[in-house]
Each structure stands twice: as C-alpha cells, then as structure tokens.
Amino acid sequence: MARIGYARVSTLDQDLDTQLARLKAEGCGIVRAEKASGGSREGRLELATVIEFLRPGDELVVTRLDRLGRDTRDVLNLIHEAEQRGAFVTVLDPHVSTRGEMGHVVLTVLGMVAQMERRFIKERQREGIETAKIKGVYTGGKRRLDREHIQELHAGGTGPAAIARTVGCSRMQIYRVLREG
Incomplete structure (x- = not known):
C-alpha cells in the first residue's frame, strides 16, 4: 500500500515546490510532477505513469482537485481508473477521499467547479486580449521556440525529427516553423 503524490502546474514559469513539499509532508513515498495544462x-505523461503504477490499496494524493484536471469528465475518469485498479484518490484541500461514498459526491462537485473556473479564466483572458487589441498594445503570445535556431539546424542538414528532439517539441511544430520560414 503506497501513497503516491501527483503535482502539476500549468506553465513553465510556475513553481511546483509548494505542492511537492506538501505531498512529501503528507507521507507520499513517490511523488511525480509535471508542468502541463490541466x-x-x-x-x-507523469499522470499516465502514476495511473499505470497504481496497485490495489494504493492512494493517489493531490493537493487540490484542479491539479488532476480542470475538466469534470477527465477528473471523474481518472478517479474511475484509479478505483478500477483498486486504489483510491485523496485531495488534501479540502480533505476529501474516495474511500467513502460521500467523497465521490464532493469530488464530482469540486470537478465541476474546477471546470467552471477554467471557463472563467479563458473568458477573462479573451476579454483582456480584446481590450489590448483595441488599445493597440497586443503583441500576441510569447514564442516558445527559437525559430532561427530551428532554421539553422534544418539548413545544416538536421531532419525534423532530430530537431524536435533537440529543442523539445513535436515534429509537427517543427514542420510548421519550417513552413513559416
């Protein structure tokens, strides 16, 4: 019987340290973490690894339910998959577990709140972008790939798959950059 922690933040500039410290303080012997959208x-991939690793009696622990995901269906599917493996899910804030029947109800409601919150975030973001465009100060999102470096590697004879591995992105992104240039 293992306590397995899972931590997630949405963007590369966000910090995982608080979640990691909390999960370790709660007795999680294994903690997996990633920076990816919920x-x-x-x-x-870390979440997939955790789910695949769960055994009967194990406990998947997250600091908040939205760390598992911001889509109600995804969250409920993750909980279902954990239970199919004989494991259960515990959320630390607020403290809720699927060990009891009431925990399922609370987690379903929290999942719906997380999904609604995601919609609100996207709506505020869209409004902010529209306002910035009207003011003429919108410059678009931050570029995540060094396009010049990709073009240089390609000009030097490196193939798209190797470039993708080098810069840490998908091959499709490389093809898009090469088409742009």
Whole structure:
C-alpha cells in the first residue's frame, strides 16, 4: 500500500515546490510532477505513469482537485481508473477521499467547479486580449521556440525529427516553423 503524490502546474514559469513539499509532508513515498495544462490529459505523461503504477490499496494524493484536471469528465475518469485498479484518490484541500461514498459526491462537485473556473479564466483572458487589441498594445503570445535556431539546424542538414528532439517539441511544430520560414 503506497501513497503516491501527483503535482502539476500549468506553465513553465510556475513553481511546483509548494505542492511537492506538501505531498512529501503528507507521507507520499513517490511523488511525480509535471508542468502541463490541466485542460485535458493529453501530454501529461507523469499522470499516465502514476495511473499505470497504481496497485490495489494504493492512494493517489493531490493537493487540490484542479491539479488532476480542470475538466469534470477527465477528473471523474481518472478517479474511475484509479478505483478500477483498486486504489483510491485523496485531495488534501479540502480533505476529501474516495474511500467513502460521500467523497465521490464532493469530488464530482469540486470537478465541476474546477471546470467552471477554467471557463472563467479563458473568458477573462479573451476579454483582456480584446481590450489590448483595441488599445493597440497586443503583441500576441510569447514564442516558445527559437525559430532561427530551428532554421539553422534544418539548413545544416538536421531532419525534423532530430530537431524536435533537440529543442523539445513535436515534429509537427517543427514542420510548421519550417513552413513559416
């Protein structure tokens, strides 16, 4: 019977330290962490590893339910998958566990709140962008890839797959950058 912690932040500049310290303080012998959006399960390899690793009697621990995800269906599916493996899920804030039937109800409601919160965040972001565009100060999102470096590697004979591995992105992103240039 193991306590396995999972921590997640959405962006690269956010800090995981608080979640990691809390999970370790709660007795999680194994803690997996990643920086990825909670909007879907795609690309969340650490989460997939945790779910695959769960055994009967294990406990998946997260600091808040929105660390598992911000889509109600995804969160409920994750809880279901954990239970199919004989494990249960515990959220530390507020303290809720799937060990009891009431925990399922509370986690369902919290999942719906997390999804609603995500919609509000996106709406505020859209409003902010529109306001910035009207004022003429919108410059677009921060570029995550060094396009010049990608073009240099390609000009030097490096293939898209190797470039993708080098810069840490998908091959499709490399193809898009090469088409732009």
